[in-house]
Amino acid sequence: MEQVNVGIIGLGNVGSGTMAILAENGEQIDLKLGFRLRVKAVCSEHTEQKKIPEALGPVLKTNDWRQLVSHPDLHIIVELVGGTQVAAEIVNTAIANKKSVVTANKELMASSGAELWDRAIAARTNLAMEASVAGGIPIHAVLREGISGDRIVALYGILNGTSNYILTSMEKRGTPFETVLAEAQRLGYAEADPSNDIDGIDARSKLAILSALAFGEKITPSDIFTEGIRRIGPVDFEYAHRLGHTIRLLCAARQTEDGLVLSVRPALISTSTILASVQGSYNAVWVKGHFGEDTFYYGRGAGPLPTGVAVVSDLMRVAREIRDGSPERVSPFAHKRLGIYKPIPVARQKRAYYLRFRVMDREGIISALAGILAAKHISLDAVLQVPSENKRDLPFVITLEPTTEQAVRQAVEEMSRLDFLLEPPLALPIEPPL
Numbered sequence: 001m002e003q004v005n006v007g008i009i010g011l012g013n014v015g016s017g018t019m020a021i022l023a024e025n026g027e028q029i030d031l032k033l034g035f036r037l038r039v040k041a042v043c044s045e046h047t048e049q050k051k052i053p054e055a056l057g058p059v060l061k062t063n064d065w066r067q068l069v070s071h072p073d074l075h076i077i078v079e080l081v082g083g084t085q086v087a088a089e090i091v092n093t094a095i096a097n098k099k100s101v102v103t104a105n106k107e108l109m110a111s112s113g114a115e116l117w118d119r120a121i122a123a124r125t126n127l128a129m130e131a132s133v134a135g136g137i138p139i140h141a142v143l144r145e146g147i148s149g150d151r152i153v154a155l156y157g158i159l160n161g162t163s164n165y166i167l168t169s170m171e172k173r174g175t176p177f178e179t180v181l182a183e184a185q186r187l188g189y190a191e192a193d194p195s196n197d198i199d200g201i202d203a204r205s206k207l208a209i210l211s212a213l214a215f216g217e218k219i220t221p222s223d224i225f226t227e228g229i230r231r232i233g234p235v236d237f238e239y240a241h242r243l244g245h246t247i248r249l250l251c252a253a254r255q256t257e258d259g260l261v262l263s264v265r266p267a268l269i270s271t272s273t274i275l276a277s278v279q280g281s282y283n284a285v286w287v288k289g290h291f292g293e294d295t296f297y298y299g300r301g302a303g304p305l306p307t308g309v310a311v312v313s314d315l316m317r318v319a320r321e322i323r324d325g326s327p328e329r330v331s332p333f334a335h336k337r338l339g340i341y342k343p344i345p346v347a348r349q350k351r352a353y354y355l356r357f358r359v360m361d362r363e364g365i366i367s368a369l370a371g372i373l374a375a376k377h378i379s380l381d382a383v384l385q386v387p388s389e390n391k392r393d394l395p396f397v398i399t400l401e402p403t404t405e406q407a408v409r410q411a412v413e414e415m416s417r418l419d420f421l422l423e424p425p426l427a428l429p430i431e432p433p434l
């Protein structure tokens with residue numbers, strides 16, 4: 001085979017970044033491979049409006065993805081459409097037509113990656129998805145190859161750049177959530193409908209994929225407790241700092257004696273932990289192995305070029321395998337459930353907690369709250385209150401000694417009925433030193 005031919009479907013952010021890299025870096029890519037990797041066809045909904053880099057040479061342009069997945073000359077189909085409808089059809093049809101597939105689609109891979117892999121194995125084709133999690137960080141290769149010999153005990157991540165941008169901006173400038181969100185939307189860091197990012201849904205798909213790779217279990221998004229960042233305000237950073245902590249949307253998969261606890265939620269983490277220094281739209285993944293201990297990976301979580309690098313690198317690996325006749329037909333979702341990593345409800349985890357209240361000031365508030373905690377055998381650790389003039393909307397914080405999440409939830413539910421509260425208490429776990 002003289003060259004390996006590629007068809008790209010989806011010419012938006014990632015598609016244009018991928019084409020730009022293949023055009024600008026094509027010579028070096030071919031030298032590294034020892035053969036030619038050539039884009040022969042491209043497709044998007046409005047292909048006529050797209051600028052295709054001249055350096056790619058003559059390219060078939062179409063608006064019909066079916067033309068690409070059935071094209072006899074194409075060896076690899078790149079799916080960069082996103083979502084789970086058309087994208088699933090593209091990937092399934094490509095595999096059925098014995099094409100290998102490279103995708104950046106976290107949603108599709110989190111929801112049906114295992115089934116797609118089974119189909120790809122049966123069809124003796126390859127499926128690559130490095131770009132689907134943490135765009136510019138080659139974390140799949142790390143988990144599948146680099147540290148696959150270790151027994152992973154925990155994986156922590158900051159996997160959503162939009163939430164991290166919002167939280168770190170709020171932290172730096174003390175600006176309210178809504179203002180920072182509007183600014184992020186103006187700058188193109190957050191979408192018009194930001195819920196996927198700020199409600200933790202995007203991060204949940206990514207954690208589902210990474211924990212499946214790390215623990216060799218079948219993990220689906222529904223196994224992951226998910227809570228977004230809408231309720232976090234500058235006041236929470238003020239209190240968190242007083243406690244020597246900061247707040248991040250933390251993706252966590254932890255092995256405990258009872259099973260695997262999976263969550264995406266805002267949590268207090270110590271300011272001395274390396275994850276606390278992950279600022280703006282950057283992503284990071286921290287893996288703890290039983291044998292090799294800690295490793296840390298950091299980089300751009302998204303963007304046309306960093307994500308494009310992941311797509312092009314996948315293309316190079318798959319192209320090598322096609323050329324040398326050794327497709328890597330082992331599903332990364334290689335889960336015959338190992339049992340020890342069985343997901344368990346987050347309600348069973350034991351943690352210290354941060355409870356933030358907004359109250360109409362009056363006598364007896366602390367004793368009413370302390371009474372509820374005592375009745376649930378929860379030990380109060382400290383009460384913090386920064387000076388405030390506004391007695392009609394007074395924020396303060398109670399921290400709790402380690403206790404089960406179940407007990408905290410019950411206490412919060414009971415507290416929510418108290419008439420001096422302006423809103424239900426905000427409960428965040430305080431992570432022990434990571």
Ligand SMILES: NC(=O)c1ccc[n+]([C@@H]2O[C@H](COP(=O)([O-])OP(=O)(O)OC[C@H]3O[C@@H](n4cnc5c(N)ncnc54)[C@H](OP(=O)(O)O)[C@@H]3O)[C@@H](O)[C@H]2O)c1
Binds near residue numbers: 011014015044045
């Ligand atoms: N953006 C990032 O930084 C990033 C990072 C990591 C992973 N990802 C993932 O990468 C994938 C693509 O994201 P993106 O940001 O590049 O999305 P995008 O900018 O919205 O691009 C999507 C592309 O798909 C095309 N498309 C939509 N429906 C189509 C159809 N029926 N047939 C053919 N083409 C169709 C669109 O065509 P038109 O442009 O012609 O309308 C567009 O070019 C998603 O799975 C996303 O989760 C993105």
